[in-house]
Amino acid sequence: MDSPCTVRGMSTPGQQAPAIETEGLVKVYPGEVRAVDGIDVRVERGEFFGFLGPNGAGKTTTIRILTTLLRPTAGHARVLGIDIVAHPERVRRRIGFAMQTVALENLATGRENLELIGRLHRVPGPELRSRVDELLELMGLTAVAGKLAGTYSGGMRRRLDLATALVHRPDVLFLDEPTEGLDPQSRAALWGELARVNQAGTTMLLTTHYMEEADRLCGRLAIIDGGRIAVSGAPTELKRGIGSDDVNLRLATGTNDGLAGQQEAIARLLEGFEPVRGLERTADGVRIAVVHADAVVPELIRRLDGDGVRVHGLTIAQPTLDDVFLRYTGRRIRDEQADRPLELGW
Ligand SMILES: Nc1ncnc2c1ncn2[C@@H]1O[C@H](COP(=O)(O)OP(=O)(O)OP(=O)(O)O)[C@@H](O)[C@H]1O
Ligand SMILES: [Mg+2]
Structure with missing residues (x-):
């Protein structure tokens, strides 16, 4: 796991520069909003790297700085070794930024949109035609290439956006919430396309x-909150760092009193059982944090055999990036939590 505090020196000329490197990046908006509050990150060429964070974490601000659309208040950033403040036009030639709105969607077909963007990037004619065919194929848009982009579904539009960002063969592709608002099938399809673009050599x-999106796609990610990186590393490594699984026990009860009594009994019976790292009451039982849950569940159940504990159901959940987020920020990332009705007892 990378330390969030490590400040590495920026690469020196002569070395193969990394795809992205920032040092002490800060953005303060008018009104003293510190949207980005000292971000140090290094992304090697060919990586698929993610910024995972809740609303307002500073993700879009960081990506707008790196794509030269916004000037940082302080700090430094280089893309492919090029300083983003000193040479923004050189940076722009080498990068793609997906999710730009398609300019002529009601007047032009998917193919025409791609050709237009290609000409803006001065891609030579014959090369442009074959590149456009290749991208339409890669994004699964060949069959609808001749249709007006305005008639495309949400998923097709995102794929066209992605194709437009790739016309000039950028070395680094920036994607800001690429699957926001898509239905699960379109999201899964776009994940496939993004993975293929990365496999073809583009740094992402x-x-x-979306935790699942970060988990599936990113080789490494940084959890960002309040404009700072809370922790970074490979998803598997971050999850392993949590060190325990959740064992959820559903208890058979007739009355609430019965539930409370059993919860207390469980806490008592598991006292001193070494693999147990924590115990939390839930609406219908308990959640127990257990090291190597698969191996110790039989012993755990044996210990609970007594004192009127009646286990009705048991599930084991491996840690998620949400647990990682909780560990490092003290809060949950899931926005689904906000939609959940409050559980009020009466
Ligand atoms: N132009 C602006 N002027 C002032 N404050 C801004 C501006 N843009 C963003 N902010 C604030 O900066 C903070 C970070 O915003 P940013 O859009 O970078 O977050 P984000 O991580 O992309 O969030 P989301 O998940 O909602 O897209 C927020 O508090 C936001 O309100
Ligand atoms: Mg954003």
């Missing part, structure tokens, strides 16, 4: 607040 920097 993606922002998302």
Whole structure:
């Protein structure tokens, strides 16, 4: 796991520069809003890197700085070794930024949109035609290439956006919430396309607040909150760092009193049982944090055999990036939590 505090020196000329490197990046908006509060990150060429964080974490601001659309208040950033403040036009030639709105969607077909963007990037004619065919194929848009882009579904539009960002063969592709608002099938399809673009050699920097998206796509990610990186590393490594699984026990009860009594009994019976790292009451039982749950569940159940504990159901959940987020920020990332009705007892 990378330390969030490590400040590495920026690469020196002569070395193969990394795809992205920032040092002490800060953005303060008018009204003293510190949207980005000292971000140090290094993304190597060919990586699929993610910024995972809740609304307002500073993800879009960071990506707008790196794509030269916004000037940082302080700090430094280089893309492919090029300083983003000193040479923004050189940076722009080498990068793609997906999710730009398609300009002529009601007047032009998917193919025409791609050709237009290609000409803006001065891609030579014959090369442009074959590149456009290749991208339409890669994004699964060949069959609808001759249709007006305005008639495309949400998923097709995102794929066309992605194709437009790739016309000039950028070395680094920036994606800001690429699957926001898509239905699960379109999201899964777009994940496939993004993975293929990365496998073809493009470095990817993606922002998302979907844990599953970050988990599936990113080789490494940074959890960002309040404009700072809370922790970074490979998803598997971050999850392993949590060190325990959740064992959820559903208890058979007739009355609430019965539930409370059993919860207390469980706490008592498991006292001193070494693999147990924590115990939390839930609406219908308990959640127990257990090291190597698969191996110790039989012993755990044996210990609970007594004192009127009646286990009705048991599930084991491996840690998620949400647990990682909780560990490092003290809060949950899931926005689904906000939609959940409050559980009020009466
Ligand atoms: N132009 C602006 N002027 C002032 N404050 C801004 C501006 N843009 C963003 N902010 C503030 O900066 C903070 C970070 O915003 P940002 O859009 O970078 O977050 P984000 O991580 O992309 O969030 P989301 O998940 O909602 O897209 C927020 O508090 C936001 O309100
Ligand atoms: Mg954003």
